[in-house]
Amino acid sequence: MSAELAVFLVLAALAVAGAVSLIVQRHPIHSALSLIVVMVSLAGLYLLLGAEFISAVQIIVYAGAIMVLFVFVIMLLNAGIEERTNLSRMARYVGLPLGVLLMALLAYAIGRGASSQAPAAAGPAPTKTLAMMLFQDFVFPFELTSILILIAILGALVLAKRES
Template identity: 50%
Template structure:
């Protein structure tokens, strides 16, 4: 039964992600990215991660995409030719190298069978008993407090930088 929902969601996510890369108009690219975000939200719902699905829609498809569209409209990018058409070989080779390294990095844990993720002692029974959102909140403010605080400081620096740039 889950496959009947997963396969169309995965097809939508892949096709809209390809459209983000292929389309030349930045506004259409941003709208395709919104479609990818909604499809990923559906996949998160299949994984019983309701909190992440709602955050995906509200934060990414809502707030972040509004910010992207605002920047695109502010810069008035118009129609630019893609980087690979400008014959920029060093950047193209660097991008291909980074992609190969990332694929190797992904293949190592999968091939060795050691990718257990962050689940640890959080069994599905515990998640069902406590609740997914409550468990995420507890983990954020106990085990992952330092990365959470570092992220908030980085976001504060980004806001201050945007204000300084906008002031000029």
């Protein structure tokens, strides 16, 4: 077993364990912590795939900002342990089979389509190339996202403001 495969397996196991724990844990903070574990191990996987910049952004933005916001809101609303209510019948009888079916379908499609594809031996993507691409080929979508963020900030402010 190569060192890379070992690292992959450890990180993948961590990610899956985190995702399962997200479902099993009943307190929202514990779910949030599990999700952070998933995100950090995904950042490790990105490093393994040679996407250094994306890996750093994943931790800075996802784990370091978005999840902090989640934890902040959970603390602010003092959310307690999840109530156990009767699941709606739809979720109980259709949800789980559908979820398993979806996973099986995806796995089947991947197994048929991509099983023989080994990754192209590209070195770590230099951040400079990524930046060039972002600011030349994708400059219009990039500027659009800034408008999107502005709208999101305004929306959040308007929604969360207390009416006086």
